[in-house]
Amino acid sequence: MQHNSLPAFFKCDDYFIDEKVGLLKFSNNYKVFDQQGIQIGNITQVVPFWHKVFRLFLSKAMFPFTLNIVNMDEQVVATIQRGWTFWMSKIVIRNSSGQEVGGIQQKFKMLKPLFHIVDTNNVVLAKIQGDWKAWNFNITDGNERQLGAINKKWAGVLQETFTTADKYRVTIAKECPEDINKMAIVAGAITIDMILKEAK
Numbered sequence: 127m128q129h130n131s132l133p134a135f136f137k138c139d140d141y142f143i144d145e146k147v148g149l150l151k152f153s154n155n156y157k158v159f160d161q162q163g164i165q166i167g168n169i170t171q172v173v174p175f176w177h178k179v180f181r182l183f184l185s186k187a188m189f190p191f192t193l194n195i196v197n198m199d200e201q202v203v204a205t206i207q208r209g210w211t212f213w214m215s216k217i218v219i220r221n222s223s224g225q226e227v228g229g230i231q232q233k234f235k236m237l238k239p240l241f242h243i244v245d246t247n248n249v250v251l252a253k254i255q256g257d258w259k260a261w262n263f264n265i266t267d268g269n270e271r272q273l274g275a276i277n278k279k280w281a282g283v284l285q286e287t288f289t290t291a292d293k294y295r296v297t298i299a300k301e302c303p304e305d306i307n308k309m310a311i312v313a314g315a316i317t318i319d320m321i322l323k324e325a326k
Contacts, residue, residue, distance in 0.1 A: 133203045133222065135167055135195070136309045139300060141316050143169070145292040154320045156292075158195075167197045169317055193317050204313045206230070206321075217321065219243075219310050228310030230321065239322060243314040245307065252311045254318060261294060265315055274298040276315055292319055 140161035145154070156169040172192040193206040201222065208217045217230035226246055233240040237259075243252040252273050256263030265274035278294045296315045302308050314321075 132304055132306070132309060133197070135197050135203045136312050137304060138166065138312075139298045139302075141296040141298075141312070143292075143294050143296065143316055143319065145319070154323060156320070158316065165198065167195060167203070169320065170194050170196060171320065191320075193320055195313060195316070204309060206313060206317055219313050221306075221309065227306050228314075230314045232321075241314065241318070241321070243311050245310065251307050252314070254315060263318065265298075265311065271301075272299060273302050273311065274315065276318060294319060 135158075138160050142159040142161075142163070144157045144159065146157060154169075154171045157165055158167040158169060160166050170193070172194060188210060190207070190209045194202045195204040195206075197203050203222050204227075205220045205224070206217060207220070217232070218226055219228045219230065221227050228246060228251065229244050229248075231242040231244055231248075233242060238255065238257055241254040242250050243254065244250055250268045253266050253268075254263050254276065255266075256276070261276070261278040263276035264272065265276065267273050274297050276294060276296050296312070296318075298308070298312060298315075302311065
């Protein structure tokens, strides 16, 4: 896929993710900003009514979930979906047309979560690994080359502007190709907080 066919949302190299706080939340929702502090989209969780009922009795870590990445025109630019799970999650990433562009494979690792971002042939595009408690993650490719990072350090004026609950920053290396693989890597990275919350 060429650069010009990549949705504008995924052409950023710096994303700031800010959780929307609400009472009695059954779903996770986040705002997404660029490096200038301009909102470029939202991440919303689709929660059917039956989820809300069954979550009173069953662990949410078992439940399927759908996360939509939506631009400011309210167009879905990517969707992340997981089915019912009883051990390790299998997560599918789809583009705006509903076509599968990759996936997220959760790997078992004590205390330090590890996720593989894969293409449709299960080839590893990137690994997201780090310390969940300290919220420092590295994004590396299959050759251990640094592709980006995820952390809770917000720079400059942005740090003073946003004061709500969970917020974190996803930076993508300039060397990361502007193609369909970048869409999968960014989609996986910017939704990492939701994925971890749903897996708990």
